[in-house]
Amino acid sequence: MSGLVREGWLGFREFVGTFGAFQMFFFRLLPYLPKALLRPRLIIEQIYSIGVLSLVLIMFGGFFVGMVLALQSYSTLVEFGSADSLGAFAAEALVRELGPVVASLLFAGRACSAVASEVGLMRATEQISALELMAVDPIEHIIVPRFIAGVISVPLLAAIFSTIGMLGAYLVGVHLLGVDSGAFWSNIQVRVDMYEDVASGILKSFVFGVSASFMAVFEGYYAAPTAAGVSQAATRTVVIGSVWILLIDFILTGFMLPGV
Amino acid sequence: MVKKVCDFWSDDAVSNLVEIKDVRFSRGSRMIFNGLNFSIPRGKITAILGPSGTGKTTLVKLITGQIRPDDGVILFEGRAVCPCSRQRLYEMRRQIGVLFQSGALLTNLDVFENVAFPLRQHTKLPERLIRQIVLMKLQSVGLRGAWEHMPSELSGGMARRVALARALVMDPKLIIYDEPFAGLDPISMGVIVQLIRETNDALGITSIVVTHDVAQTEILADQSVLLSEGVVVAAGTPAELCNDRSELVQQFMRGKSDGPVPFHFPGPGYVEHLRALASS
Ligand SMILES: Nc1ncnc2c1ncn2[C@@H]1O[C@H](COP(=O)(O)OP(=O)(O)OP(=O)(O)O)[C@@H](O)[C@H]1O
Ligand SMILES: [Mg+2]
Numbered sequence: 001m002s003g004l005v006r007e008g009w010l011g012f013r014e015f016v017g018t019f020g021a022f023q024m025f026f027f028r029l030l031p032y033l034p035k036a037l038l039r040p041r042l043i044i045e046q047i048y049s050i051g052v053l054s055l056v057l058i059m060f061g062g063f064f065v066g067m068v069l070a071l072q073s074y075s076t077l078v079e080f081g082s083a084d085s086l087g088a089f090a091a092e093a094l095v096r097e098l099g100p101v102v103a104s105l106l107f108a109g110r111a112c113s114a115v116a117s118e119v120g121l122m123r124a125t126e127q128i129s130a131l132e133l134m135a136v137d138p139i140e141h142i143i144v145p146r147f148i149a150g151v152i153s154v155p156l157l158a159a160i161f162s163t164i165g166m167l168g169a170y171l172v173g174v175h176l177l178g179v180d181s182g183a184f185w186s187n188i189q190v191r192v193d194m195y196e197d198v199a200s201g202i203l204k205s206f207v208f209g210v211s212a213s214f215m216a217v218f219e220g221y222y223a224a225p226t227a228a229g230v231s232q233a234a235t236r237t238v239v240i241g242s243v244w245i246l247l248i249d250f251i252l253t254g255f256m257l258p259g260v
Numbered sequence: 261m262v263k264k265v266c267d268f269w270s271d272d273a274v275s276n277l278v279e280i281k282d283v284r285f286s287r288g289s290r291m292i293f294n295g296l297n298f299s300i301p302r303g304k305i306t307a308i309l310g311p312s313g314t315g316k317t318t319l320v321k322l323i324t325g326q327i328r329p330d331d332g333v334i335l336f337e338g339r340a341v342c343p344c345s346r347q348r349l350y351e352m353r354r355q356i357g358v359l360f361q362s363g364a365l366l367t368n369l370d371v372f373e374n375v376a377f378p379l380r381q382h383t384k385l386p387e388r389l390i391r392q393i394v395l396m397k398l399q400s401v402g403l404r405g406a407w408e409h410m411p412s413e414l415s416g417g418m419a420r421r422v423a424l425a426r427a428l429v430m431d432p433k434l435i436i437y438d439e440p441f442a443g444l445d446p447i448s449m450g451v452i453v454q455l456i457r458e459t460n461d462a463l464g465i466t467s468i469v470v471t472h473d474v475a476q477t478e479i480l481a482d483q484s485v486l487l488s489e490g491v492v493v494a495a496g497t498p499a500e501l502c503n504d505r506s507e508l509v510q511q512f513m514r515g516k517s518d519g520p521v522p523f524h525f526p527g528p529g530y531v532e533h534l535r536a537l538a539s540s
Contacts, residue, residue, distance in 0.1 A: 122367075125362070125364065125367070126360055126362055126364040127364055127365075127366055127367065129326065129360075129364065130358075130360060130364035130365075130366070131366075132326065132353075133324055133326070133353055133356070133358045134353070134377070134378050134381065135350040135351075135353040135354045135381075135382065136377075136378075136381050137346075137350070141381075
């Protein structure tokens with residue numbers, strides 16, 4: 001029993017220690033941000049390699065999630081005689097919830113794992129030491145551009161996810177299930193609110209972008225310089241990053257939902 | 261305490277670029293340096309010799325401020341090297357070129373951009389001038405033709421030659437070569453030896469060559485320092501080292517397996533070890 005308590009205590013201490021390390025690294029990044037934004041070339045390169053190259057996956061994901069959403073909700077809505085509001089239902093679900101969450105989860109799996117293993121491998125092959133010895137700050141040159149690129153990319157990807165998702169819902173709802181096209185779009189226009197829905201979706205995806213990208217650069221930067229260390233960094237990025245996204249989503253949704 | 265060490269100032273800075281005073285360093289319980297003392301004279305080539313695993317690469321890391329000695333002080337141009345302030349450390353590193361034992365090229369840039377990298381980061385030279393400097397440095401290591409290759413397309417020896425060009429590109433005050441001869445064929449070896457000598461003399465650079473290649477050291481070095489077991493066991497010109505009476509120095513210079521320097525990493529006796537494994 002005492003062994004179990006000790007294990008628990010050690011685990012708790014490690015958790016607190018990791019949390020402290022997150023904070024320290026985060027505050028180490030902050031002062032670099034303004035300067036990095038003034039020299040956008042590196043950020044643009046990274047937006048290309050982590051954002052643009054995730055685009056196909058995000059569009060594919062959005063399209064199918066939208067189609068499934070329409071299929072699933074149609075039967076329930078028809079029962080209550082409100083099949084016309086299928087569009088509004090799908091749009092709200094996508095913009096508020098599924099767009100930010102699923103896009104960020106896909107982003108964590110596609111891009112953040114790649115960033116973590118890339119940075120970890122740079123550490124393992126002494127490239128980070130080489131930068132330091134050339135008097136180039138690796139945080140400024142490697143870490144910050146990747147972080148900012150992730151933070152910029154996720155809200156945009158989430159928006160694209162939601163848009164394509166609505167297209168998928170439209171295809172299934174209107175062309176397959178026979179919902180009236182005019183009703184589909186006009187209901188979306190009436191029900192989806194700029195502040196309550198769109199702005200909260202953007203805020204969410206921004207927060208998810210910060211946490212997923214942060215996990216990626218943190219794990220990569222502190223990866224053990226071995227093959228196992230690099231692969232572990234990638235795995236931890238995806239696992240911990242996804243758990244964070246879901247956890248933060250719950251908290252944010254609680255705060256944002258009107259009447260809760 | 262830390263502040264005092266950082267403000268250390270030496271009067272020998274005129275003749276010695278780097279001074280190492282009483283440095284102690286250990287990794288875990290293993291003592292690597294136990295009171296290391298020597299200095300690197302300006303404008304000369306100093307070879308640092310020592311058996312594998314004595315801590316030559318560790319010494320390079322200490323000199324460049326990547327790690328901090330447990331005790332003692334390292335001076336570069338009379339000022340203490342220690343990670344006191346990042347700015348000061350970087351200011352110093354801009355005057356030092358380092359050839360890594362592994363090359364450590366940036367894998368997302370091609371050969372040309374790797375060599376151009378320090379120039380682009382620290383100077384605002386026009387593109388035309390950067391191109392001239394880079395091609396000149398690549399020419400001197402014989403790899404101008406490979407300027408468009410990616411590091412993954414180079415052999416180990418080629419990558420180290422590119423890394424050498426990169427270390428030279430800023431015309432630093434001090435160049436540290438960590439094992440510059442490992443993995444080179446005899447022809448490149450001759451060229452690199454000559455290159456190290458010429459850059460040292462023509463540009464008035466100070467060079468530190470870390471190696472265990474005794475034959476090349478005899479041709480190249482003005483001064484050699486032999487490390488073993490955490491201390492300097494002999495220092496002087498290569499000729500002096502060759503004629504040194506000490507058994508340890510003779511063993512190293514002649515490459516004999518039997519002598520005071522153990523070939524084996526410290527551990528339990530072989531027979532004991534086998535027995536212990538068998539009984540467990
Ligand atoms: N990161 C590390 N953690 C723990 N011990 C280390 C580490 N790096 C090196 N060592 C130990 O320090 C000692 C010196 O290593 P170092 O790399 O400086 O040797 P070296 O003289 O450069 O050897 P070689 O000629 O083979 O390159 C070795 O015995 C090694 O076991
Ligand atoms: Mg070494």
